[in-house]
Amino acid sequence: MTRCFSCRRTDPAGRPSLGNNAPRKQSLLGSSEDGQLCILPASTSSSVSGSRQKASPTSTPFITRISDELFDEIFIHAIKGSNVWGDTNYQTALALSGVSKRFHRIVQPLMYRTIHIGQHMLAPPCRAVRQLHRTMKFNKALGSMVRALGVHVDWGVSGNISDTEFEIGRELLGWLPNVDSFMIHGGYEHLSTWPMISNAVLNWPRLKSLLFSREDWTLGMPPVCDLILTTPNLTTLTLHGPGGPSVVNLSPLWVPPSKVSASKLRG
């Protein structure tokens, strides 16, 4: 005979009774004497006995007693993406964020730990970058959450990108003081690309990992070497496609600018 887990009554046909007239009690799960999962008898669930008391609806649920710091650690792993960049799994993050106000408060900053906008353009700024810029402009605290950042600069199919097109990118990078890993792809030929990178890197004291990858053959070695010397905590450097056919013949092999005499510069 089938019993209703909610009210423990059955109808004449043996189906669980879902009648509205019956007083409804909440069933509680617990362990039986032989250690099996079972529905606790009503009398037991209201009795005072050790762990079963914890299951009482009137006591504080266990999940609410977990500290924010512990949730933080759990959620960091839960929302980690599966690709090599460790991008955020935003679907999971959003699902967690929708559970409660408390979860939202914990998850939201974690969604900013890794920002990979490689699919979009930092300069000229695409819509997603403009939206990110707007969000951070009104909540600068989010910028301090960013640890890993990947960006993409258009490599100039449409010609040189003007300096004003870099304005949003420059501002955005300036709001992220805790970046420790930075990747940039494409677009080194624009006059404003390297100044934007250099200014940002100077404000990232925790920077440990730098990755430069080229779109066209425009990734020259001199500015890369300059950056190495201005980032004392850098431990990992990755270069995809430095130099290249257009650079080899013209390439100034590196020398620190401050060490070059005027006569040498004049040639």
Add this chain to the structure above:
Amino acid sequence: MHPSSGDDVLTPSQDAERSSNITHLVVSDFGEKPEALQKLLKLPKALEHFVFEKIHACPVPWRLDMFQWLLADHKYTLKSLEIGSLTSGYTSISLLDFPNLETLNLSHWAYRESPEVSAASLLAPRLHTFIWDFRILDQHSESWSDFGNEQKEWLLRFAELAAEKRSALRKIEILFCPDEYSSPQTREELAVCVSPWDLMDEAKDKIKPLGIELEYAGSWKREGWLQKIEEDGRVCEESEKEET
């Protein structure tokens, strides 16, 4: 703006040399001259991991033996070294002077020395892992025939010599991901085929008693492959029927 001096090779200042804390340097598709890499390598104080991945397009003839002098400044600190396919022939390299080198990854497309020369030059005092990389990682992959009996025999002999020399070598890893186009396409081809993984299984069993593990990704089952060929055949027959 960076100063240009034509073909002159300018050197970093004494202050800049060995001033960086970089321990991991990964370079791929390097389009500069070896001298440029040399200057770059002068910046880290103590490089521990160096990767020089394959070159796609570069007029500079890169050879393996160049890395002997390019890495000379870091021979006491280097723990892992990876060199991908290069642009100019095959040469040897000696790593005996790298006392802390533990892992070596060499591309099959950059290195073709005999097992005797390899055992005499690659087995640095602390080298415990040798990775033999057959991957091409381009628009096409390596083919099944790239690992055959010749490569199996090379592996066996190299492991024997490593054991004879009482070297630190404990693991050989093969990176091999061939495309399916070069696999047996018919029952007849399958019947006479000895798969690369059959050969690797054989080599693995033979070198295990020497105290050297052989690792490789993927496994191959003849029955599974036969099933695949039959399924492909059925699909072809059905599409032919539909067309007629």
